[in-house]
Amino acid sequence: MASNCIFCRIAGGEIPSAAVYEDEYFKAIMDIAPAAKGHILILPKKHSDNLLELDSESAARLLAVAQKIAKAQMEELKCDGINLLQNNGEAAGQTVNHFHIHLIPRYKSDQVKISWQQGAYADGEAAGLAEKIAKRIN
Ligand code: AMP
């Protein structure tokens, strides 16, 4: 555990939190400043700064946990949808450098903003970039 990492301290139980789920690998808690009521964060117990460093065991198990929690949110909150959001790096909006996933309940007429302006590719540009990225996937 990184003693100066707030999410390590929460995941390890050193700092109390409103937890909704816990197993050997994860703790899921209510976000302290929610985008909407019922906004949940899933924290791996093992510290990693971000997705790039996440251990393979946590990575493999993560989506199953997210699915369980999202189902419980849908049932309890009667929301119309859920955003699964995960920020990596300051440029991407990450403010706490311990990997976490946001599960944000959404309603048809809510004011939550998770949006971007749609860009465009020149002819062949997407395919060219896809090829370059594909070569780096291992
Ligand atoms: P991000 O911007 O993706 O790094 O998200 C960090 C999230 O952590 C924000 O939504 C904060 O509201 C939330 N947060 C920060 N400190 C705490 C805390 N002590 N307990 C619960 N949520 C927290």
Ligand code: ZN
């Ligand atoms: Zn940590």
